[in-house]
Amino acid sequence: MPSVDLNADMGESFGPWSMGDDKSLLRIITSANIACGVHAGDPDVMAQTMTLAVENGVGIGAHPGFPDLQGFGRRNMKIPHDSLRNLVRYQLGSAIGMANAVGTQVRHLKLHGALSNMCSVDIDMARACYQGALDVNPDIIIMVLAVTKQEEAVRELGCKWVGEIFADRAYNDDGTLVDRSLPGAVIHDPEIAGPRILEMVREGAIITETGKRLETAIDTICLHGDGPTAVQIAHSVRENLIAGGVEVTKFLR
Numbered sequence: 001m002p003s004v005d006l007n008a009d010m011g012e013s014f015g016p017w018s019m020g021d022d023k024s025l026l027r028i029i030t031s032a033n034i035a036c037g038v039h040a041g042d043p044d045v046m047a048q049t050m051t052l053a054v055e056n057g058v059g060i061g062a063h064p065g066f067p068d069l070q071g072f073g074r075r076n077m078k079i080p081h082d083s084l085r086n087l088v089r090y091q092l093g094s095a096i097g098m099a100n101a102v103g104t105q106v107r108h109l110k111l112h113g114a115l116s117n118m119c120s121v122d123i124d125m126a127r128a129c130y131q132g133a134l135d136v137n138p139d140i141i142i143m144v145l146a147v148t149k150q151e152e153a154v155r156e157l158g159c160k161w162v163g164e165i166f167a168d169r170a171y172n173d174d175g176t177l178v179d180r181s182l183p184g185a186v187i188h189d190p191e192i193a194g195p196r197i198l199e200m201v202r203e204g205a206i207i208t209e210t211g212k213r214l215e216t217a218i219d220t221i222c223l224h225g226d227g228p229t230a231v232q233i234a235h236s237v238r239e240n241l242i243a244g245g246v247e248v249t250k251f252l253r
Contacts, residue, residue, distance in 0.1 A: 003247035004201055005220035006238060007031040007143070007164070009063055009112065011049035012040035012072075021231055026052050028234045029223060030250045031059040033110045033143070036091035039065030039073025040112075046098050054104045059250045061143065064091035064129075065112030073113035074180075084125065085132035092136045108162070109133045110143035111150075120148035120176050127153045134159055141251070146216040147175035147206065162219035162251045165200060167193050167237045168227065171208040175216075178209065188229050194236030197221055198244045219251045 010026075011034035012019040019040065026032065032053045035041030041049075053060050064087065065073030079087065092109060099106045111119055111129060119126035126149050133140050139160065144150035146163035154161035168187045170178040178185040187193050200206060201221075205213040223234040241248055 001245060001247050002201065003249050004218060004241065005030050005059075005162070005251040006223055006234070006248055007033055007061070007110070007220050008223045008234070009033045009035070009110075011035045011045050011063070013045045014040060014042050014069070022049055023052060024231045025223065025234055026056040026058055028231075028238055029058060030248060031061060031108065031220065033061045033063035033108075033112075034095060035063050035065070035112070036095050038067050038087070038091055039069065039115075043098070046095070047102055050099055050102050050104060054102065059107045060095075060099055060104055061108035061110055061141075062092045062095035062106050062133075063110055063112050064088050064115070066115050068114075073115065076114045076118060081124065081128035084128045085135070088129045088132035089136050092133050092140070096137065106137070106140070108141040108143050110164070116145065116150070117177065119153075120145045120150050123149040123153050123156075126150045127157065130154060130157055130159065143220060145175070145177075146218065147214050151216075163217045164220045164222055165197075165206055165216075165218050166222045166224075167197050168222075168224055168230075168233055171206050171214075173208045173210055173212050173214075175206060175208075175214050184209070186227070187233075188227060190229055190232040190236035193233045194240035197237050198240045198246070201241065201246055202244065 010022040142161040
């Protein structure tokens with residue numbers, strides 16, 4: 001039976017400001033990418049989210065982003081590679097420390113927002129970020145956007161990695177995500193998202209907006225938690241996969 005992991009970005013609330021329905025998503029997903037207090041989140045939110053993840057048997061990952069709280073890490077920034085390495089080291093280190101404190105461990109790392117998008121087209125930038133993570137933990141599993149420069153970087157580095165696709169985002173023919181500012185870039189309809197993902201998993205390929213197939217290993221599927229239909233999309237994806245004979249479980253490496 002084929003299997004796939006379901007991941008979601010979470011722990012992105014800040015003080016009294018609430019972001020996403022983490023509690024509901026943690027009953028659906030198998031891996032959680034938890035913000036490290038730089039693009040979003042704070043120490044209390046990180047601890048609470050990790051504790052909830054442990055209670056639900058969900059694997060924990062660090063989710064580093066640009067230092068851009070106001071822009072939620074979705075604005076491009078030009079940062080020297082040495083500083084990028086330190087930025088990732090700093091955020092992964094904080095996640096590992098908090099995980100240890102609540103009795104668990106960080107299994108993987110996934111870049112957030114604009115940092116991820118820029119690394120998907122710039123292999124040198126991706127390599128700097130991932131080397132920073134590996135400096136902290138050589139056994140960390142890197143979650144990459146499949147068929148992009150991120151994947152090229154982890155292949156060059158020879159580290160553990162898994163390939164990711166998005167349940168609620170449209171794709172360009174080069175495997176990058178359609179810009180959020182463009183119509184149709186974000187999929188909000190659960191009845192479209194679930195069957196679409198099942199088709200991709202069955203074909204072992206990303207299906208782009210033009211219908212092009214990009215063959216790739218699909219190890220994990222991202223379910224965003226900050227949209228109005230996020231939980232419904234998550235349910236749809238999980239239910240369609242299971243009904244289609246695909247096991248939903250944490251990735252192994």
